[in-house]
Amino acid sequence: MTTIHDVAKLAGVSPITASRALNKPDMVRPSTLQRVKEAADRLGYQPNFVARSLRTGQTRIVTLVVNQKTTYDPLMFEFATGVSESCRAHGYSLLIYPAKEPNSALDELIGKVDGLILTDIADQDSRVEDLLGKIPIAIFGESRHRIPQVDIDDAWGAMTATEHLLGLGYRDIVMVTSDVKLLFLKHRMQGYSNSMISAGLTPKFAFGSLDILGGEAAMGTLDQLPEAVLCVSDSMAIGVMRYLNLRNLQIPVVGYDGGYLGEITTPTLTSVKQPFYTAGEQLAQGMFQHLRSRRSTKQVIRPTLVIRESTWPKAPDTAGES
Amino acid sequence: MTTIHDVAKLAGVSPITASRALNKPDMVRPSTLQRVKEAADRLGYQPNFVARSLRTGQTRIVTLVVNQKTTYDPLMFEFATGVSESCRAHGYSLLIYPAKEPNSALDELIGKVDGLILTDIADQDSRVEDLLGKIPIAIFGESRHRIPQVDIDDAWGAMTATEHLLGLGYRDIVMVTSDVKLLFLKHRMQGYSNSMISAGLTPKFAFGSLDILGGEAAMGTLDQLPEAVLCVSDSMAIGVMRYLNLRNLQIPVVGYDGGYLGEITTPTLTSVKQPFYTAGEQLAQGMFQHLRSRRSTKQVIRPTLVIRESTWPKAPDTAGES
DNA sequence: TTGAAAGCGCTAACAA
């Protein structure tokens, strides 16, 4: 293994000059710079990151903390890929840390990596307070603390979806949701409510677990079939579609997530597409900015509605039904 | 930040004794051991991994090299989770490295991490030869080299699936596959062929790209509808089902992967379940064993057939049709 | 069983 000493010797300079040439080129005379670079090239010199880390106190590694349960989730993977790409672009490595419990202690990572990116932020998330000041953190979600954060405007996404259905002529729209205490669910429910109330209508909810079965079950709790259904996730929407299919019913359904789940259903699913890749990319960038300059940016990204086959205009002849 | 010096001072010993107490307890007198442990506890001492790495030359990090294109694939994520869990259990960290090109140079990782886990092993994979001897590697796939490797028995999986259909009474079974040069496809095709030939039947193939559209297209290339279809992936199977749905046809379909894609189709998809989590876990374990003892194990894991709604016994009244 | 000295490879701080 070649060290910076070998490079320095070959270039005829001291190790520190070689180090400077490689890391801070403008602190060194051009001719020296070139000799060092040539020497490094010739020897195939690769700096030892561990030694550098020990000296500088920076590992150039950031850690993405993921709830182990959502680890299989392709959406989370899309987010992780965005983070990963951004890391590469900034010369950082990404360590994936699957946390067993959502609020598990992350102390063991302190001092081992330069920063943490937290996901699955709950309404009351003790991790943020616990880690504040101990290690730089950035969160995918919202926090009142001055830390880098990227959030997706869930209220806006739900509003867009609701207004899409309203625009198609439907009035009796039910939201299929879950009573799990998750911030983004709350926001989606609020967005839907706001749009309904603005249109002079009453919001109505059907509850089930946050998965396919939950969507199916939620439909079973309704006294009568609504004109259209808006779901808080694609998986619930698939449950709703199954419920409708089994009974040979046809009403418009809108999902939420916009992943490829909605592409393989029949009919394909109109859905609110979450910009997870972008979110990951932006959040990592926020983290790097924070590491450099201590500044913390707060960003909100808006989802987009992907219109596919599961929504269509209300037929005029049935307009007076409700 | 507390160092081993602080611990040593509090325990009234030298730093090196403290180090020994924490790392090689049996080299130290029990009473000393206890004092050091107490001191470490009281101070909340966390060893500095970077310093340790610099000294020992080991980073306790292994890197999973993933083809960037398959990064979104939930199956790959399942594999990664298995690797990740195994790492945690052995006190290692996992670095995810998404490689741009499948055969991209991985030299930059040499010296930075203790070992590489390679996936997406192609028929001719130059990476293995390139890295051999430079850094410990373990592969998900098959290699004639003496390196830790875990493979999934794809031939066996396809045989099981074929025999399932044969056992249900079908004889005219077509395999929907792709002509991409991938080892696992070859093996699945061989497994199917073997079973068909053993049963005195002729294997028949329909080709398309390795995705939903490809499955649909492959069906279009057939002169006549077979009695049953076996696919080399769930996504192709979904394409096949769409083809059948659009034409109101009903024949049994078997997929391959066994992920949750098959759970959301109607009917749910009988499929060969790939043990990706286990494979990841085992492969990481093989890597650690190799790092400790230089021994390399070679493992083959068998998939299991998950029988769901898309396959059913052949109706006796149509037995003579073909 | 314990400790002293040394050094892993690199780069701040200071000095020239």
Next chain:
DNA sequence: TTGTTAGCGCTTTCAA
């Protein structure tokens, strides 16, 4: 602009 000195925190010598 360049070099000297020193030390990041830990653990492997070697000696006691």
